[in-house]
Amino acid sequence: MDTVAFGRAFLGTTMAFHIAFALFGVGIPFMISLAELIGIARRDGDFTRMARQWTFAMAVLFVAGALSGTVIAVVFAVLLPPFMAIVSKVVILPFFIETFAFFIEAIFLGIYAYTWDSFKGKWTHWLTSLPIVIASCASAFLITTVNAWMAAPTGFTMKADGSITDINQWQAMWNSAVPTRTGHSIVAYYATTAFVIAAVAAWQFIRRKPSPSSRRYHEKMLAFSLAVAFLFSLAVGVTGDTSARYAAQHEPEKFAAMEDVTSTRADAPLTIGGIFDGAGRLRDTVTVPGALSILVGGTRATVITGLSAFDPSTWPPLFIHYFFDAMVAIGIFMVFVPLLFFALRGMRPTAEMGGRRRGWAYGRAMGWLTVAAGILSVIGVEAGWMLTEIGRQPYTIQGILLTKDAFTRSPAVLAYAVVFPLFYAVLAAVTLLVLVRHYRPRNVRADSDPS
Amino acid sequence: MLAYFAIGLVVISLFLYALLFMIECGATVLIASPRLSDGRDDGVYAYIGPVWETTNVFLxxxxxxxxxxxxxxxxxxxxALAVPFLLFLAVTGVRVVFMLYVFYHRAASRAIRVLLAVFALAAPAVFAGAIVPFFLTGEMPYGSAAWLLAAVLAAFTLAATLLISSSFFSYLETRRRGSIETKAAGWRFVRAVLVFAIPFFGMAFAQLPYIVYPSAALTGSFANPAAARVLFAAFAAGFILVMPSLMWLFRLSIGKRRQ
Known part of the structure; x- marks a missing residue:
């Protein structure tokens, strides 16, 4: 394998692992804070217990996320010197601010986890969760501004000889892709975390008959997390639509590839699904006439730029169409599952059904759907990032730096780098092991602090 | 001038990282060996628990x-440092994964605790032996005379790690017991830190105006003035936010007394 392909495979694996840890690092603090708030406001001990139990997961996942984040920081410096040479001059500010957000997150995580029952005022402990929620969200926002900058590089001038002048880091940080990209990804992390928590609750109803108190607890946990999941899934849909329209305007090559638009036209159809044949053409698709033009511009007359308008050397790989479709399909499923749950839950139990209708919401079938939504939502986030990263190819920094020029020239370095995917696999396994052992039914107690 | 301030910032944060990291490395040795810890495990866990997640942020x-x-x-x-950095990261990473396991799982076997201690001690040795010499000499320690420097640095760092962490946990223990020796134990810890701090800062500042001797000098590699201004502004704001929180955390971590 050539150096660049190897480097990309390595970096891709690293990022795929990192995002899986990081998304929970953003989502769990929010869920914990919300659960503790509801617990105090409604004087409901079950919600307080949820917050308390999830704190352990937050602490463990923070460690995993911090570690994989550190690895990435070093990996970028070491594997992509030409890329870092530009980033370190133009858009290092968000990383620098992020370290402070990271400090706040780590510090208050320590405080929050070790001060249950230590304060007199009933709100004080909850207040210590807010810095974690704000800082974790800020971290995600700041890091994503750099990713947005890679798609919409501004805040500097590059001369013909490659030297960089007129640097304005603040402007680079607030580039045009920031609102859509940060908005869409962060709400997706919240939705995904809520779905995974819902899946854990649903698992209790699939696996066995819980005791009445455990049943009550997990029913509340399921309804709460699916309610949060529903709201954020709607937000994912809205921001997703905005993101796609941003792509249509500012990243036309990527948009054309992900929507499979070959030639520029008005009244462009929406292409769903399909399989690429040997010649690189998409076959067996479902097409909706004119729908793509309507989605982008509101009318069938809207002109969509096709791939043929661009030099093929700047086309992203066409298979990003799969990632896009996977993401959209999962997004729709994520709205559907909570809707179904609340419809079933709202039904009155009737005598002729043996009073079981309402029970369907907490039945096995609904449970499996929820578990599926939990797994698929994580895959959806991964697919979204694959679309972003592969969709920007052949560039690492759009129009500025080609991916083939972004990597180190040293094959030896890449050879050493191979240990890291292995290392991530171990990290993921240990994280899971620690979590699963901790949450085993006999270990779940009301007072499971990480202390 | 600003460049000197900036390098001071980097060196101080690296020092704080090293200090916290060394204390943790010692803690893993105590956890690994019941004979050494002598029933102080709970004190070790109570200190490490809230703090160790913050340690890595300093790095x-x-x-x-x-x-x-x-x-x-x-x-x-x-x-130049690609391979040593990846090695350091791998060792640190394994250490963190083991800590995750030992720390949050408590029932970890003796073998795993010992492995944790080994990796914990390997990490500062790798940093001091494989990364620092490059900055000081501009040469990699293998295949050049810098290997002697590397060996000395690694050995010194290991010794400092054991000295600092053992005196720290003795101090915590006397403090928890409310013993009259607390003050003396505190001074022992301060002296141990100084033994490490003086050569650490001495080497860092004797190096100036070079960052990597002799190829990268301080002012030549410094960020452009506009970028530096924005970074310092961000630092000032961040510092004001982080400092009080950090104080609170450490007070929580070492302030608990048994009574």
């Missing part, structure tokens, strides 16, 4: 501020 801060303030030096050390 990230040192690294990011180094890259942010001195972008000109990145290509020099970035390519």
């Amino acid at each position: 990230i801060f040192a690294l990011v501020s180094f890259i942010a303030f001195f972008p000109g030096a990145v290509p020099i050390w970035g390519s």
